[in-house]
């Protein structure tokens with residue numbers, strides 16, 4: 448009886464399994480390896496922030512927050528955009544607080560995608576894009592970008608646009624490549640969507656982690672893109688608190704009202720005391736400018752230490768990820784080598800092939816350097832022994 452009932456079950460995501468991040472983190476745990484795989488900091492959040500969350504919990508801010516988020520937090524975000532990007536973002540009608548970047552991405556995709564719609568993604572791609580598109584009946588049209596530069600050929604993008612194309616997803620700065628989009632890329636994107644009905648989803652969760660004096664360009668800075676763009680951001684990356692799952696989505700008032708219809712029946716609203724605490728903590732928008740120097744110093748430390756190993760480092764302009772090429776060591780498949788490195792050398796990384804639909808193998812591993820100096824030192828000692 449039970450068996451025949453289950454045999455009728457039709458999976459919406461037949462090809463999805465446990466994510467590579469969970470898989471490598473578990474392997475790291477089982478083999479007591481240093482975990483440079485999943486993207487989370489191993490250092491504490493600012494105690495001031497913990498105190499603020501405690502304060503708001505003790506003051507009784509423990510019931511449902513307003514569906515779009517507290518106005519205090521939305522105003523703090525709006526101030527940030529004024530300060531960093533010199534643009535006005537209306538806290539009431541253009542910002543919605545989400546349960547992390549992931550819920551933001553999922554709800555944007557849910558807002559736009561009807562069965563049969565096509566979505567252009569760039570691979571290597573963050574792992575939630577494809578399953579989110581598929582769960583709303585959309586078709587993923589991946590464009591493969593290759594090492595070492597992962598540059599986008601915009602003519603190729605133009606050629607992939609059909610009358611079914613609803614959305615293009617970009618991720619800038621990019622996880623896992625660590626590359627950023629230039630003003631020329633933004634111009635090219637403006638040109639190819641002109642005269643089409645294509646929307647843009649810009650995943651900017653690493654917007655404040657851009658190095659070497661370079662500047663992040665938000666799609667909101669482009670008048671052309673802003674009319675049809677959704678920006679997704681995450682406080683997990685900004686406050687070193689990935690476990691809080693707190694983020695936001697910005698889009699114009701019309702699209703915001705459609706977005707909120709999906710968001711409200713997805714999570715309704717998100718964690719109240721944390722919203723109040725973050726709003727107070729981010730009262731000074733200068734806070735954001737402390738992030739790039741912190742992670743740039745960690746990146747430089749890892750690059751310097753890797754010089755004593757056979758790993759070749761690829762350019763990293765942003766995020767807290769670094770790609771390394773291990774061709775000088777072996778030609779093994781990335782997943783095999785990453786597993787071996789975890790078990791034998793006690794350092795867990797992520798095979799970059801996991802970010803491609805067809806598991807493209809380029810002898811690359813992704814290292815997360817959002818770790819304490821002690822953790823990075825130990826990991827690099829192990830890598831030197833290869």
Ligand SMILES: Cc1ncc(COP(=O)(O)O)c(C=O)c1O
Nearest residue numbers: 547548549573622652681683694
């Ligand atoms: C590119 C990218 N987008 C979105 C997210 C999700 O952010 P959150 O943890 O806030 O859900 C991540 C998290 O690692 C990410 O790397």
